Amino acid sequence: MRPLSGPGELDLFTRLSYVLDHELADDFAAGRRRPEWTWVALRGDRLVARLSWWSPPGTDAPFVLDLLDVDDTLPEAVDVGVHLLRTATAAVVPDGATPPEYYRFVPGDWHEDRAAGDVVRTRVAVVERLGARLIAERLRFEWRPDAPLPAASGRLAFREPKDTEELLSLMTSVMEGTLDAHGQADVARLGPRKAAELHFEEEIAHYPSPREWWRVATLPDGTPVGFVFPARNQYNAMIGYIGVVPAHRGRGHIDDLLAEGTRVLAEQGVPRIRAATDLDNVPMAAAFTRAGYVNFERVVNLTWEPAGAV
Known part of the structure; x- marks a missing residue:
């Protein structure tokens, strides 16, 4: 060896x-x-x-x-x-x-x-x-340019985030009640704010694509209801993170957010857009399907407890 x-x-x-x-x-x-x-x-x-x-x-x-x-x-x-x-x-x-x-x-x-x-x-x-344990099985989705762009309802306005603090505040809110197994584990261990900071620092901040692609969704009066981070990693364009704050869930806003994120990336002429969600996150999987994304693969995730040793 x-x-x-x-x-x-x-x-x-x-x-x-x-x-x-x-x-x-x-x-x-x-x-x-x-x-x-x-x-x-x-x-x-x-x-x-x-x-x-x-x-x-x-x-x-x-x-x-x-x-x-x-x-x-x-x-x-x-x-x-x-x-x-x-x-x-x-x-x-x-x-x-x-x-x-x-x-x-x-x-x-x-x-x-x-x-x-x-x-x-x-x-x-x-x-x-x-010593590892299964934390999640995830569905991997893909949108291709030969599919129609998902339609937006026009109920929401979109703008770039004001600053990192606004993003972290919205991410903290979205962490509460998340159906994502990694998010749940981080919230249980760290609390919502620290979990949001960890996710931002370890993953989102490393995207090589422009932050100008990111969007905050608001009601006509300017109230933020959620966000979407269209991005690129080292291999593909992707929906890096998407969420609706708890007070505005259950009203179909996720469809508008996903439509906006898809539009931003499609305008870059990308050959595909990738996304993923936990198998247990049935609402998010349904939103991807409604937007024309196809489930092409799965991924199994296993993790060790913090400070665990092999």
């Missing part, structure tokens, strides 16, 4: 396969992955397991474990994966630090397709053996 010596060993690393393989070379070039965060387990010349952490460029620590594979022909595949993950984590994650979250993109029918389900369950078993 060892880290890669460099991107030149990608041919070795990709002897096992996953949907992110086509991004690896660019990720290394951009600093989103590093050889010391990318490990292999070898039995002779045979690759029997591999993993890689990812992080935004310019950061010093891995942010997420998004690639973990084992040779599924091995009867001891889970044990091999556990051994590699434990060894690599000890070398990469500082003592006492919470290991980065694990997520894996999975087919939408993985619960029904036995072969696809076995692949997912094997990887999940590896991280569960080391």
Whole structure:
């Protein structure tokens, strides 16, 4: 078991396969992955397991474990994966630090397709053996330009946020009663304001796209009812975050917010717009469907408790 010596060993690393393989070379070039965060387990010349952490460029620590594979022909595949993950984590994650979250993109029918389900369950078993727990299964959506733009009702006005404090205030309000499992966990641990600050600082503030795309929705009298953050990450245009404040929920405003966010991105000529929501967030999933977004994939998220150790 060892880290890669460099991107030149990608041919070795990709002897096992996953949907992110086509991004690896660019990720290394951009600093989103590093050889010391990318490990292999070898039995002779045979690759029997591999993993890689990812992080935004310019950061010093891995942010997420998004690639973990084992040779599924091995009867001891889970044990091999556990051994590699434990060894690599000890070398990469500082003592006492919470290991980065694990997520894996999975087919939408993985619960029904036995072969696809076995692949997912094997990887999940590896991280569960080391103390992680499933926090959410999420639906991934996509809008393409050949679909009509979602219609807006005209009930709301849209403007750019006044400042970061206005955004954090609105995000704090949206955190109350959120159906997002990550948000619920952060609120329970930190409270709504700190949870909003954490989400902003760890994710939203790192979007490379212009903040001028972001929108606050208001009633005709200027009262804010919600917000939408159209954005780009390193790979796609996306609806980065969207929410309606509690006092104005249940009135269909989410449809207007999503229509505005989609319009902003469509005007940039993007080839697709990605979005995601928890499987349990039925209202948000329904809003994406009404807006012409198609559910093309799922993702399973597992996390360790804060300050947990592998």
